[in-house]
Amino acid sequence: MSEALAPAALELGGPSAQALMWRRVYAHKGLMIGAVILIAIVMMALLAPLVAPYDPYAQDLTQRLIPPIWHERGTWAHALGTDNLGRDYLSRLIYGARISLLIGAAVMVISGLIGSSLGLAAGYFGGRVDAVVTFIITVRLAMPLILVALAVVAMIGGSLWVVIMVLGLLKWDRFAVVMRAATQQVRGLDYVAAAEASGALTARIIVGEVLPNVLPHLIVVASVEAASAILLEAALSFLGLGVQPPLPSWGLMIAEAKTYMFFSFWLIALPGSALALLVLSVNMLGDGVRDVTAPGGRS
Amino acid sequence: MIAFALKRLFLAILVALTVSALVFLLLRASGDVAIALAGEGARAEDIENIRRIYGLDRPLLVQYFDWLFRLLQGDFGQSLYFKTDVLGIVLDKLPTTITLALLSLAFALAVSVPLGVLAAAYPNSGVDRLCLAIAVIGQAMPNFFFALLLIMVLAVWFHLLPVSGSESWANFVMPTVALGYYVAPAFMRLVRAGMIEVLASDYVRTARAKGLSGVSVIGKHALRNALVPVVALAAVQLGFLLSGSVVIETIFALDGAGFLAFQSITHKDLPVTQALVALLSFIYVGLTLAADLINAWLDPRIRIG
Numbered sequence: 096m097s098e099a100l101a102p103a104a105l106e107l108g109g110p111s112a113q114a115l116m117w118r119r120v121y122a123h124k125g126l127m128i129g130a131v132i133l134i135a136i137v138m139m140a141l142l143a144p145l146v147a148p149y150d151p152y153a154q155d156l157t158q159r160l161i162p163p164i165w166h167e168r169g170t171w172a173h174a175l176g177t178d179n180l181g182r183d184y185l186s187r188l189i190y191g192a193r194i195s196l197l198i199g200a201a202v203m204v205i206s207g208l209i210g211s212s213l214g215l216a217a218g219y220f221g222g223r224v225d226a227v228v229t230f231i232i233t234v235r236l237a238m239p240l241i242l243v244a245l246a247v248v249a250m251i252g253g254s255l256w257v258v259i260m261v262l263g264l265l266k267w268d269r270f271a272v273v274m275r276a277a278t279q280q281v282r283g284l285d286y287v288a289a290a291e292a293s294g295a296l297t298a299r300i301i302v303g304e305v306l307p308n309v310l311p312h313l314i315v316v317a318s319v320e321a322a323s324a325i326l327l328e329a330a331l332s333f334l335g336l337g338v339q340p341p342l343p344s345w346g347l348m349i350a351e352a353k354t355y356m357f358f359s360f361w362l363i364a365l366p367g368s369a370l371a372l373l374v375l376s377v378n379m380l381g382d383g384v385r386d387v388t389a390p391g392g393r394s
Numbered sequence: 395m396i397a398f399a400l401k402r403l404f405l406a407i408l409v410a411l412t413v414s415a416l417v418f419l420l421l422r423a424s425g426d427v428a429i430a431l432a433g434e435g436a437r438a439e440d441i442e443n444i445r446r447i448y449g450l451d452r453p454l455l456v457q458y459f460d461w462l463f464r465l466l467q468g469d470f471g472q473s474l475y476f477k478t479d480v481l482g483i484v485l486d487k488l489p490t491t492i493t494l495a496l497l498s499l500a501f502a503l504a505v506s507v508p509l510g511v512l513a514a515a516y517p518n519s520g521v522d523r524l525c526l527a528i529a530v531i532g533q534a535m536p537n538f539f540f541a542l543l544l545i546m547v548l549a550v551w552f553h554l555l556p557v558s559g560s561e562s563w564a565n566f567v568m569p570t571v572a573l574g575y576y577v578a579p580a581f582m583r584l585v586r587a588g589m590i591e592v593l594a595s596d597y598v599r600t601a602r603a604k605g606l607s608g609v610s611v612i613g614k615h616a617l618r619n620a621l622v623p624v625v626a627l628a629a630v631q632l633g634f635l636l637s638g639s640v641v642i643e644t645i646f647a648l649d650g651a652g653f654l655a656f657q658s659i660t661h662k663d664l665p666v667t668q669a670l671v672a673l674l675s676f677i678y679v680g681l682t683l684a685a686d687l688i689n690a691w692l693d694p695r696i697r698i699g
Contacts, residue, residue, distance in 0.1 A: 230409070237413045237682075239637030239674040242655055243420070246667050249659045250424035326536050330641050333538050334656065349539065360546055367539035375534035 126383020132376035149183035187343035202324035205263025210270020218278025311388035318381025490650030501574035510585025529579035558647040588620035629685035633678035
């Protein structure tokens, strides 16, 4: 099939747009590194029961605060040591990836649905719709995010789902702002006018013509928002007002280790580095997508 | 200009009112204050009593307007946990937080403007890469983790600074760095992008053609124009810094409004939480209004279009 198509493509003047795009993707170092790290973390989270050497909740008070393997007192039985309750730190870190990834993905989807609907509507219809949506965005931006999230989670009572819902319902502002601007740009282009002239339904134009053309912007914002949701959950859990023990949230693990930080700093350094690595990979992926989808595709 | 300013002012007031109503309703809808107030093991009639005493049995909208009118008269109510006047403690703690936010902003600008200018003047050089690295790490590292790293290195290992507290200027150093580093990447990207654009413009080429030195071109002609969007961003970021200080002040036990917010939230001290949230959003609305007006004054295209 591809052999049959190849000569035709050559006649039209080189490889297809898709092929060019994939070539840019493979050539983009940051994107590839980000993707590899993220896929590795996702695999680790999905296969946690197979990968983790111990039950992340199993306490063993005879095995408390064992340092990681690079310490002289470290042991291969607990390669990354144990926490103050004797739980295997490597296993907790592996299971913790599930929480961060779930938060990032779920908050991204919820806030993405709210924000891009608002942004698409404002950008496409303009006028009064735009004025109302702009006002809603301004109101949202004026609310101090961390403070409101902390207060609401504290009033309802912290849990994984509460954190996801609160962050999802609060963090749609950037989606709305970017999608509004991107839609405004696309709105005036000829193919949208052509679709309108051909009598297509408005919903069809938005989904079929506008959405595919603002998709690169959407992907970039989605990556930024997922990363920021992961950091916010960690901050909430660190303050004790997010995910509750004994769940192995990385932010919560740092909070639990705070008492021991002067003597056992690895308890903080490990989940902190895990968070930074995950967020870094998501950001690199997002920046990479922005680069390869930009017109002209700078490398 | 006056018509534009009045329009913006009206909009800002509308936004502030909507935010205060939303936050009030949101917090009231999230949990029962009376149960929280009565504490654990309270009997049903105790909770009913508390509801009556604090007026919590009235419709929510009535409670909101009552709260708003008192607020406008400067009466923020009584703290449930600290047992004092809310406005009193908030005003007592606010200067610390404003100092921290301004110091952090100054730190972020002091780091990001020179680095952003150098990165733009020498694209793809070592400085440019250093800037990129600082920005990438700054955006990926949780700021509370960065704060703990600072404590470990500067306070525990090298004994240079006190771990926590708010007695002297030394207590402000680490919180300033931790909070400032958090917003520096955004400034750095903006300065770099702005400078690259300005350096390619005609008037900079003219200045170069006149034979002016590189320093004079960048400092006198280019930087001024590249800094215009930075002013707007600074106003917005100052608002973020004020609310971001919750995490940082809590870590360093810096006795400001952020720490107060954390305490009021964990003790379900709703009057204090509400007052702080309202105050912070009013400050944010005020700052963006000021930035809008300054921009409109600098650039006539904004106030006409």
